[in-house]
Amino acid sequence: MAGFDWFWKALGGKSSRNQKRSLAIVDQAESHFSDLEALDNAALAARARALAEGGEISDQAEFLAILGIAAQRTLGLKPFAVQSQAVLRLIEGDVVHMATGEGKTLVGAMAATGLGLMGKTVHSITVNDYLAVRDAEWMRPLVEFFGLSVASISEKMTPTQRREAYKASIVYGPVNEIGFDVLRDQLITRREDAVQHGADVAIIDEADSVLVDEALVPLVLAGNQPGHAPRGKITDVVRTLKENEDYTVDDDRRNVFLTDKGAAKLETQLGISSLYDDEHVGSTLIQVNLALHAQALLLRDIHYIVREGKVMLIDASRGRVADLQRWPDGLQAAVEAKEGLAVSEGGKILDTITLQALIGRYPMACGMTGTAVEATDQLRTFYDLHVSVIERNHPLQRFDEADRIYATMAEKNRAIIEEITQLHSTGQPVLVGTHDVAESEELAAALRERDIEVSVLNAKNDAQEARIIAEAGDIGRVTVSTQMAGRGTDIRLGGADEADYDEVVKLGGLAVIGTARHRSARLDNQLRGRAGRQGDPGLSLFFVSLEDDVVVAGGSGESVSAQPDAQGLIDSNRIRDWVAHCQRVTEGQLLEIHSQSWKYNKLLADQRVIIDERRDRILDSNLAWEELRERAGERAAELAVLDPEVLEQAAREIMLYHLDFNWSEHLALMDDVRESIHLRAIARETPLDEYHRIAVREFKELAQRAVDDAVSTFKTITIDKDGAHLDESGLARPSATWTYMVSDNPLAGTGNSVIRGIGNIFR
Known part of the structure; x- marks a missing residue:
């Protein structure tokens, strides 16, 4: 903790004081172990429930001791x-900031169990299905020891299965699936159809x-509705355009x-007088821009792969296929057209929620990661969350070598190959962190030419990831991976069974090599943290070139001179400081993007x-019937012969249809406003202020329009003993819905390859 004192003082010292108190309580917990271990399971569980009665823990030290003893009895793990x-x-x-390999899974389960004993329902949120199912089953004995229930949510579950799972005290689920369930529950017209009801934590x-x-x-x-892609001819013509000549x-x-030249070329080939005529600016020009974006900025095997005839996005922050992710419909369709694939159906967006807004729905949020300190500002600014640094159980033995900086990318890549070859010759296991699929495959091919066997972990084979990672620490292993964040499996020295542990320790442990700095030091540290687990020895080393994206983007508009040696290596503290400066600039850019986007999204949230x-008031009361009866008394009197419950449900369905429809239209409108809001700056208006003004005005109109539309429908629609016949009046809800995540920042997280292209970068 001592190394972080300056940090906590900068934050006002609150976390430091909490840490001291926490350490004192943990010390006190040790004194309870001998007495509590004498209790049988039933008595121990009863004691824990008594300590947490009323939602507050009366003796935290004793409570922690009971959780620890229960973990040892049920899982064989003494915390x-x-x-x-x-x-x-x-x-x-x-x-909590806990290093990789320090046992976050057990910590999360003990905390969830403790909160469950306090009477709180808990969602333990993971980054994917695999971890949700694995952790729920692994930790089940501990949770059930105290009479609590545990379940997991996964993508393939039916609504009935989900509804049952959400009844558990503690639910493990991937963040996207929990979010999608929230959205789907926003379409129900009967409360009993909801699959979840939120959670306390x-x-x-x-x-x-x-x-x-x-x-x-x-x-x-989204609900089914035909999509619109750039016409085939537009895609074909755009494909012939040249960078720096027809476009920049x-x-x-x-x-x-x-460019003007590019526009003229398009106009000639498409047989139109001007792309900017009223006739074309709202259709043809939009399609041209989408096709051009897909052609020039979105690169196969970097931003997406093509698998089984489908465009599949790559999650930049994790380096794996994002199965449920897509770009906004027009751009997705443009990439599909570019690749000559069938263009997928578009859809009307019925509802949307950001992960930030989703987490904001919980009365309390907390979390774990190995790189929380670097995200302190964002966590405090956007969530009012404080970071607690948890010291390692064993001191860090990893050696973090200074960056090796090269003048050019070609020189850097040759040096990476030489370094891996040298390390491999000793038998020391090597993990190489790359930035995209193309880079990982180019590097693996270059190593194989040197007869080095390589395991590749990227978006094309992420199904094999657990096995690949489990063996990455064995003698002589070379593993090339895209982003390691969220992989969920520790790399154990000596292989999955640690059979060769002692020999790998003698060799220096796992060597981690980064092929470029990320745009955030936090992502560098996520990769670095794969070595040095639980006091193991290890090595981390990053290679950088002055042509890397992070240096080019962060140093834009500035220049630096350096004197490389014959191999292109630059041994200069001044240049190391320059690279660090460039990375801080890109980090600042990302924070500013987040801050601005948060301000736009906050009002919609x-x-x-x-x-x-x-919606809740309409679902849980007869409010809809009361309002419609008040506004259309004559029609209500006509229907008085029907069963009151039928009338209430009919009114509910009419009100909810128009509320949901108008909310969907509001989202679409505000999306269009957001796209064009930068033009407001021309009129000397602040774009954000103007956006808020429009959003508030339109929302007021939405509320009134939803009620007016419901009254109009109520007066004319057929309502009988079977309820309101919305379908017959053309007011049917979509016959099919689906969920996905929108990637509106497809170039985030890139490292080596976007600027330079992907061909033969390791030759």
């Missing part, structure tokens, strides 16, 4: 003192990944711009709360 400390910090609502694994990296990723519920791309390769409350 270290630092794990007990982390449990306490979680129960009190912090994000969210415990978030890989908290920085969920709360920061993907916080603004929208989860989307900005420095960070996030935007592409058609607040409006969603109002919609949710309105």
Whole structure:
């Protein structure tokens, strides 16, 4: 802890004081063990329930001791003192910073169990299905020891299965599935159709990944509606355009711009007078821009792969296929057209929620990660969460070598190959962290040319990841991986069974090599943290070139001179400082993007709360019937002969249909406003203020329009003993719905390859 004193003082010291108190409580817990171990299981569980009665823990030290004894009896795992400390910090609502391999799974389960004993329902949020199912089953004996129930949610479960699972005291589930269930429950017209009812606490694994990296990723519920892709001819013509001649791309390769020459070429080939005529600006020009974005900025095997005839996005923060992710419909369709694939059906967005807004629905949130300190500002600013640093159980033995910086990417890549070859010749296991699929495959091919056997872990083979990671620490292993965050499996020295542990320790443990710095030091540290687990020896080393994306983007507009040696290596503290400066700049850019996006999303999130409350009142009372009867008394009198319950449900369905429809239209409108809001700056208006003004005005109109539309429908629709015949009036809800995540920042997290292209980078 001492090394972090300056950090906590900068935050006002609150966390430091909490840490001292937590450590004292953990010390006290040790004194309870001998007496409590004499109790049988039933007496121990009863004692824990008594200590947590009324929702508060009367003796935290004794409570921690009971949880520890129960973990030892049920799982064979006696928690270290630092794990007990982390449990306490979680129960009190912090994000705990625990290094990789320090036992976060047990900590999360003990905290969830403790909160469950306090009478709280808990969602233990993971980053994927595999971890949710694995952790729920692994920790089940501990939870059930105290008479609590545990279940998990996975993608393939039916609504009935989900409904049953959500009844458990503690539910493990991937963040996207929990979010999708929230969205689907926003379409129900009978309360009993809901699959979940929220929870008191969210415990978030890989908290920085969920709360920061993907916080603004929208989860989307869509209904069937034909989509629109760039016409085939537009895609074909755009394919012939040349960069810096027909179009230009900005420095960070996030935007592409058609030149006058390119526009003229398109107009000639498409047989139109001007792309900017009223006739074309709202259709043809949009399709051209989508096709150009897909062609110039979205690269196969970097931003997406093609598998079984489908475009599948790569999750930049985890380096794996994002099965449920897609770009906004027009862009998704443009990429499919570019690849010559069948264009998927578009859809009307019925509802959407960001992960940040989803977590905001929980009265209490806490979490665990190995890189929380680096995300302290974001966690405090956007969630009012404090970070508690938990010391390692064993001191860190990993050696973090200074970056090796090269003038050019080609020189850097040659040096990476030489370093891996040298390490491999000794038998020391090597894990190489790359930034995208193309880079990982190029590197693996270059190593195989040197007769080095390589295991590749990337978005194309992520189904094999657990086996690949489990063996990555064995003698002579070389594993090349895209992002390691959220993999959920520790790399054990000597292989999965640690049979060769002693020999690998003598060789220096796992060597981790990064092929470039990430745009955030936090992601570098996630990779670095794979070595040095539980006091094991290890090595970490990053290679950097002055042509890497993070250096080019972070140093944009500035220049630096250096004197490389014959191999291109630059041994200069001044240049190391320059690279660190560039990374800090890109981190600042990402934080600013998050901050601005949060400001835009915050108002919609607040409006969603109002919609949710309105929906709940309609679902749980006869409010809809009362309002319609008041506004259309004559029609209500006509229907008085029908069963009151039928009338109430008919009114409920009419009101909810129009509320949901108008909310969907509001989301679409505000999305269009957001796309064009930068033009407001031309009129000397602040874009954000103007966006808020429009959002507030339109939301007021939405509320009134939803009621007016419901009254109009109520007056004319057929209502009989079977209820309201919405379908016959053309007011049917979509016959099919589906969910996905929108990737609206497809270039985030890139490292080596976006600027330079993907061909033969390791030759």
